[in-house]
Amino acid sequence: MTMKDVGTNSAIKLSFDPATETKNALEFKNVDIFYGDFRAVKELSMTFEKQKVTAIIGPSGCGKSTALRAINRMNELLPGARMTGEVLFHGINIYDPAVDASEVRRWIGMVFQKPNPFSKTIYENVAWGARINGYKGDMEELVENSLKAVYLWDEVKDKLKQSALALSGGQQQRLCIARAVSVKPEILLMDEPTSALDPISTSRIEDLLEELKQRYTIIIVTHNMQQAGRVSDYTGFFLTGDLVEYAPTKELFFNPKDKRTENYISGRFG
Amino acid sequence: MSAIRDANLAPVPEFDTRIKERHARGKRRLALFLAATLFSVLSLGTLIASIVNDAFGYVLLENTVEPETLAPGGNFAALDKVELVEILRANVSRRFLMKLDSDAPLADRPKDDLIDLVRTEVVDPVVKKTWNLSDSLLHGKGIVAWAAQNSPKGHVEFRSWLNADFVRRSQASVAIDAGVRGAAFGSFLTILITILFAFPIGIGAAIYLEEYAGDTRLNRIIQTNIYNLAGVPSIIYGMLGLAIFVRGMEPITSGALFGAVADPSTANGRTIFSAGLTLALLILPVIIINAQEALRAVPASLRYSSYAVGATRWQTIWHHVLPASMDRILTGTVLAVSRAVGETAPLVVVGAPAFLTQDPTGIFSKFTTLPIQIYQWTARPQAEFRNAAAAAILVLLALLMTLNASAILLRNHYRKNKRLG
Numbered sequence: 290m291t292m293k294d295v296g297t298n299s300a301i302k303l304s305f306d307p308a309t310e311t312k313n314a315l316e317f318k319n320v321d322i323f324y325g326d327f328r329a330v331k332e333l334s335m336t337f338e339k340q341k342v343t344a345i346i347g348p349s350g351c352g353k354s355t356a357l358r359a360i361n362r363m364n365e366l367l368p369g370a371r372m373t374g375e376v377l378f379h380g381i382n383i384y385d386p387a388v389d390a391s392e393v394r395r396w397i398g399m400v401f402q403k404p405n406p407f408s409k410t411i412y413e414n415v416a417w418g419a420r421i422n423g424y425k426g427d428m429e430e431l432v433e434n435s436l437k438a439v440y441l442w443d444e445v446k447d448k449l450k451q452s453a454l455a456l457s458g459g460q461q462q463r464l465c466i467a468r469a470v471s472v473k474p475e476i477l478l479m480d481e482p483t484s485a486l487d488p489i490s491t492s493r494i495e496d497l498l499e500e501l502k503q504r505y506t507i508i509i510v511t512h513n514m515q516q517a518g519r520v521s522d523y524t525g526f527f528l529t530g531d532l533v534e535y536a537p538t539k540e541l542f543f544n545p546k547d548k549r550t551e552n553y554i555s556g557r558f559g
Numbered sequence: 560m561s562a563i564r565d566a567n568l569a570p571v572p573e574f575d576t577r578i579k580e581r582h583a584r585g586k587r588r589l590a591l592f593l594a595a596t597l598f599s600v601l602s603l604g605t606l607i608a609s610i611v612n613d614a615f616g617y618v619l620l621e622n623t624v625e626p627e628t629l630a631p632g633g634n635f636a637a638l639d640k641v642e643l644v645e646i647l648r649a650n651v652s653r654r655f656l657m658k659l660d661s662d663a664p665l666a667d668r669p670k671d672d673l674i675d676l677v678r679t680e681v682v683d684p685v686v687k688k689t690w691n692l693s694d695s696l697l698h699g700k701g702i703v704a705w706a707a708q709n710s711p712k713g714h715v716e717f718r719s720w721l722n723a724d725f726v727r728r729s730q731a732s733v734a735i736d737a738g739v740r741g742a743a744f745g746s747f748l749t750i751l752i753t754i755l756f757a758f759p760i761g762i763g764a765a766i767y768l769e770e771y772a773g774d775t776r777l778n779r780i781i782q783t784n785i786y787n788l789a790g791v792p793s794i795i796y797g798m799l800g801l802a803i804f805v806r807g808m809e810p811i812t813s814g815a816l817f818g819a820v821a822d823p824s825t826a827n828g829r830t831i832f833s834a835g836l837t838l839a840l841l842i843l844p845v846i847i848i849n850a851q852e853a854l855r856a857v858p859a860s861l862r863y864s865s866y867a868v869g870a871t872r873w874q875t876i877w878h879h880v881l882p883a884s885m886d887r888i889l890t891g892t893v894l895a896v897s898r899a900v901g902e903t904a905p906l907v908v909v910g911a912p913a914f915l916t917q918d919p920t921g922i923f924s925k926f927t928t929l930p931i932q933i934y935q936w937t938a939r940p941q942a943e944f945r946n947a948a949a950a951a952i953l954v955l956l957a958l959l960m961t962l963n964a965s966a967i968l969l970r971n972h973y974r975k976n977k978r979l980g
Contacts, residue, residue: 366866368774395869405860408883417878418868465864472868 314506320374344517347527398469404461406453459490613949623683720950734943742932752835761846789844797908800837814923829910842895849891853884886973893966
């Protein structure tokens with residue numbers, strides 16, 4: 290892919306030529322992330338393949354969520370967090386001072402651990418993101434398509450004007466995914482999206498990931514190794530800020546190269 | 560509990576659970592808190608009771624002219640307007656009659672107005688003595704007997720100092736004719752100015768400090784100063800208001816700049832506008848601190864969900880953070896405004912006149928407010944003004960309760976549909 294409108298002084302507009310193809314949706318290049326003096330992510334370099342599900346696993350505090358939040362610049366909302374290195378999205382460093390964080394987040398959506406719908410109607414939850422990003426198309430159609438994409442449409446089509454807070458946890462989380470896809474991103478980041486949900490809601494969301502990866506590149510952080518095994522194509526194992534091993538999921542789980550990976554996935558720690 | 564004790568479980572010597580002692584300690588604390596609550600309720604009850612006690616009760620009145628000598632049976636309603644005007648003409652001074660006529664021609668006035676004039680100006684009852692509510696209820700007969708003995712001309716009647724006329728009339732030199740209309744208007748306009756300035760400025764400052772300002776030395780100093788300003792005595796704000804608004808900004812606060820004063824050389828900054836601005840200054844720190852707390856209480860997850868779809872900081876604040884914190888912001892603001900409504904000291908310094916019979920005509924007129932009127936009435940030597948002051952306090956309390964009730968309604972309105980986690 291080629292990037293356009295890149296000038297040293299003018300703002301970089303994130304727009305891409307869909308005709309050109311690359312294998313990777315995103316690349317970390319020598320990324321270090323600090324919270325104050327604590328180095329949460331060390332010398333991270335990795336790539337994420339397009340339209341695949343990449344899982345990031347590791348014990349608590351290993352830096353996996355920190356690395357995920359670096360992809361849509363959410364870390365900079367935390368006081369005391371700073372970063373070195375580059376995160377390349379279509380070859381553009383999203384941390385370039387000329388790149389606007391809001392634009393990055395519109396291309397790279399995020400779903401959080403706890404379902405966090407807006408205190409608005411179901412319709413508004415989906416429509417709001419598109420509206421503030423200047424969506425010019427048919428809003429009702431967009432809402433319907435977004436809700437259909439997460440298989441929520443049939444459950445909520447008669448109560449679009451009701452508060453989203455009245456939905457169940459699993460429905461709320463699918464609504465949050467619909468909200469994320471409504472602005473037509475390329476990458477979906479998911480930070481333990483099912484850890485607050487019951488097993489049935491969890492399996493519905495896992496099924497959904499299979500559908501969503503037809504159109505989006507998905508990067509999912511999870512505590513649940515079985516989930517990583519079930520849904521992902523690639524898995525990266527983090528330990529104390531280092532990417533210990535990164536391989537196709539089957540390979541990592543059945544034939545880990547690193548002793549620490551083996552210990553972790555066989556449940557000896559973490 | 561006993562079921563567990565009786566279940567014959569094996570003793571675990573490492574634990575000394577002391578269940579009874581722990582519960583007993585909790586109950587002792589609870590008794591203390593209950594006593595504290597009771598004490599505050601009692602104090603409040605005493606306050607209200609003492610005010611109500613003064614606002615109602617027997618009064619001994621002596622008429623300057625007995626109504627029976629003016630109309631058959633003292634029944635003015637049976638007379639027509641011409642006869643009423645005739646009574647006025649015969650009993651009040653020419654000068655006063657001319658003043659009345661020039662205010663509004665007597666012949667054009669409604670009949671009730673004329674009856675009112677005859678009652679206050681001709682019959683002119685004079686309060687000789689007042690009794691409070693508890694005395695009136697307990698020693699009613701004794702009071703009537705005492706009055707009959709000591710004042711053969713007078714008559715005793717039970718009077719509610721808080722009545723329709725009291726709210727309708729303005730300040731007067733005689734307690735029985737005095738009312739709170741002008742003061743209530745003054746309070747209302749003053750507080751309107753206060754809200755108009757303090758609310759947007761306070762919220763704006765809170766948003767800047769909480770959402771935009773970084774953790775720099777300068778911002779920490781500003782923050783500390785705001786906390787300290789919230790504790791500055793109100794009279795200091797009065798002096799500030801006098802210096803800045805009354806004197807410094809006189810052309811603006813007197814309205815001369817806007818052509819509100821006919822003769823600019825007589826322009827005077829001691830207006831409702833100055834008073835409202837002074838009170839706004841007084842409650843600004845409270846509003847800022849409260850709004851900051853409200854913004855801080857908005858869960859981070861709500862902000863993240865907005866940022867994650869590509870919203871800017873301002874869109875996040877305007878569409879999510881402010882609506883989610885509006886209930887707390889409004890509650891705090893109304894409480895601060897309630898405090899401003901009851902403020903007296905700064906307004907005395909800013910220059911509320913001691914005696915004002917006219918209603919305010921706008922934000923550039925001289926003013927008096929309810930607390931100032933109460934303060935002046937309690938300082939009067941005539942005992943009956945204390946009764947009038949008690950009635951005015953009831954009006955002020957009613958106003959404050961309305962304000963607080965509206966705060967609760969607003970809060971419930973905004974809290975109804977709010978995510979708390």
